[in-house]
Amino acid sequence: MPLEPKISVNEREFLLDALRQNLRLSGRKLDALRPLSITFDPDDYGVTEVQLGKTRIRAHTQTTITNPPPSRPFEGTLTITAELSPLTAPHFELARPSDTEALLSRLLEKSIRRSGALPVESLCLLAGDKCFNLRVTVHVLAHDGGLPTAAFVAVLASLMTSRVPATEVRGGEVQVFTAEEREGVRLQLVHVPIAVGVSVFDGGAIGVVDADGMEEQAREGEVVVVGNEVGEICGVTKWGGVDVGAVELVGMVEEARKQCEGVVKWLKGKVEEEEKRRAKRDHAGERSAENQR
Amino acid sequence: MAYSDVLLPGDEVPQEQLPSNPKKALSIGPGLRHIPPSTISATSVGALNVDWRRNAAWMDVNGGRYLPSTNDPIIVRVTGSSGEAFNCQITPYTSYAALPHLSFQDATKKTRPQLANGALVYARIATPAAHLLHIDPELTCIDPSTGKSEGLGPLKGGMLFKISLGMARRLLMTSKRAKEDAKIIILDRLGEKWGFEVAVGRNGYLWVDANDIQRTMAVGRAITEVDEQGLVVQEQEALAQKVLKQG
Numbered sequence: 284m285p286l287e288p289k290i291s292v293n294e295r296e297f298l299l300d301a302l303r304q305n306l307r308l309s310g311r312k313l314d315a316l317r318p319l320s321i322t323f324d325p326d327d328y329g330v331t332e333v334q335l336g337k338t339r340i341r342a343h344t345q346t347t348i349t350n351p352p353p354s355r356p357f358e359g360t361l362t363i364t365a366e367l368s369p370l371t372a373p374h375f376e377l378a379r380p381s382d383t384e385a386l387l388s389r390l391l392e393k394s395i396r397r398s399g400a401l402p403v404e405s406l407c408l409l410a411g412d413k414c415f416n417l418r419v420t421v422h423v424l425a426h427d428g429g430l431p432t433a434a435f436v437a438v439l440a441s442l443m444t445s446r447v448p449a450t451e452v453r454g455g456e457v458q459v460f461t462a463e464e465r466e467g468v469r470l471q472l473v474h475v476p477i478a479v480g481v482s483v484f485d486g487g488a489i490g491v492v493d494a495d496g497m498e499e500q501a502r503e504g505e506v507v508v509v510g511n512e513v514g515e516i517c518g519v520t521k522w523g524g525v526d527v528g529a530v531e532l533v534g535m536v537e538e539a540r541k542q543c544e545g546v547v548k549w550l551k552g553k554v555e556e557e558e559k560r561r562a563k564r565d566h567a568g569e570r571s572a573e574n575q576r
Numbered sequence: 577m578a579y580s581d582v583l584l585p586g587d588e589v590p591q592e593q594l595p596s597n598p599k600k601a602l603s604i605g606p607g608l609r610h611i612p613p614s615t616i617s618a619t620s621v622g623a624l625n626v627d628w629r630r631n632a633a634w635m636d637v638n639g640g641r642y643l644p645s646t647n648d649p650i651i652v653r654v655t656g657s658s659g660e661a662f663n664c665q666i667t668p669y670t671s672y673a674a675l676p677h678l679s680f681q682d683a684t685k686k687t688r689p690q691l692a693n694g695a696l697v698y699a700r701i702a703t704p705a706a707h708l709l710h711i712d713p714e715l716t717c718i719d720p721s722t723g724k725s726e727g728l729g730p731l732k733g734g735m736l737f738k739i740s741l742g743m744a745r746r747l748l749m750t751s752k753r754a755k756e757d758a759k760i761i762i763l764d765r766l767g768e769k770w771g772f773e774v775a776v777g778r779n780g781y782l783w784v785d786a787n788d789i790q791r792t793m794a795v796g797r798a799i800t801e802v803d804e805q806g807l808v809v810q811e812q813e814a815l816a817q818k819v820l821k822q823g
Contacts, residue, residue: 285669286669288665288668288669289653289655289694290694291653291694291695291696291736292692292693292694292695292696293695293696293731293732293733293734293735293736293783294735294736295694296733297733297734297735297789297792300789301789301793304789304790306789306790306793308735308793308796310793310797373669374669
């Protein structure tokens with residue numbers, strides 16, 4: 284089994300010394316994210332690719348119609364699967380999930396699905412009988428740190444641009460229309476949570492936003508903050524590592540919260556831009572139901 | 577980079593571009609193939625390089641993975657010590673190379689360097705891997721002709737930067753032999769004003785130590801920029817001016 288390449292002592296010490304002088308190897312400020320970019324599949328709905336520095340993540344949403352779970356007859360289902368495969372780096376194996384993968388999928392699950400970002404009631408078609416099952420698959424194409432941020436942006440962008448087929452219920456029968464018959468329906472998200480990680484160095488004294496791969500190897504802990512567009516904190520996670528004092532922690536969370544707000548605003552702008560482009564291409568104005576007949 | 581003679585696989589090398597020293601046999605290096613009686617054709621994409629004095633021709637390709645070959649200076653990371661040698665990693669995901677405890681200058685069993693896990697060493701390849709015999713490469717920090725270290729040995733402090741294999745080769749090539757558009761002058765320009773140490777590993781690593789974090793970073797970043805953007809000599813001059821002004 285190939286081992287993950289570790290950084291050398293020299294690099295670790297240099298990074299730490301530099302951080303003590305408020306310097307980062309990339310030339311970024313301690314509280315700056317790497318440049319984010321997003322591309323949407325021009326022909327398909329809900330397929331996005333996000334690039335954060337050298338980290339690249341692709342997400343896509345698939346919709347199927349199933350029976351709702353008996354315990355929750357009025358709800359549809361949303362599943363998010365994140366897998367790190369040898370495609371990402373040779374030391375990730377499919378059969379043996381790594382910690383990185385477990386933590387990533389747990390975070391996505393917790394902060395998107397369980398926080399109710401997408402009201403699953405809206406996915407119900409016929410109580411106890413038919414519902415939509417949304418499945419978001421996350422592929423990490425390149426891993427250079429900052430997986431949570433990139434994965435959240437990818438998943439939410441995918442959900443925001445995906446469509447569920449238009450349906451009609453008549454006398455207990457569900458009729459599903461194809462995209463040609465009737466345009467699909469956009470999902471209604473309650474809020475858009477985004478994760479930003481603050482990596483902890485120097486025994487908890489230094490907090491660094493959006494660590495890259497090398498910084499992630501040298502760090503002593505991480506605080507992941509999930510925030511949304513209105514500046515609410517949806518979740519704070521710290522998986523082990525060094526202790527962080529209360530005052531420092533509050534500072535880090537506040538810093539990350541601000542970053543989350545910025546990312547969500549940027550993402551919403553990008554999604555709207557994409558929707559406008561699609562509407563123009565598909566001549567949505569001419570087909571609108573509001574038009575004179 | 578503006579190369580004048582880029583060849584594609586299968587392209588025939590024109591006779592007039594090959595060196596024609598009547599006294600020596602023509603030696604062809606990687607990327608070229610001899611098809612008898614007298615055709616030389618390219619087997620990979622790249623730029624044709626010729627050495628008229630040594631009557632040699634080879635293709636220069638900036639890509640692929642590093643394959644250890646004898647006498648290459650490389651920067652390795654110590655991953656552990658077993659018996660009589662340190663285990664060293666040359667490139668990620670490849671088997672370890674052995675660096676014997678006694679292959680440092682003036683090393684005896686008592687005075688051998690104590691290298692921790694993760695230490696960096698500038699070493700030379702004594703014997704490359706022999707895959708069929710399952711022998712891993714062996715490294716040394718001694719020049720066999722003088723018995724001295726000749727600059728090889730443990731690297732203390734500083735910072736490691738990743739560079740492309742082509743860049744590493746260009747940095748190690750003396751500027752006299754390099755083609756005009758492959759010359760690297762940025763280190764000379766920065767070295768005129770600043771004092772710093774560098775070590776170039778043919779396995780795609782550059783170690784820089786300027787005894788100052790900002791300067792070490794500036795030198796490393798400048799080289800990485802030259803590498804990634806393929807800056808030619810004039811652009812390197814401009815970059816050096818910019819870097820010196822900021823630092």
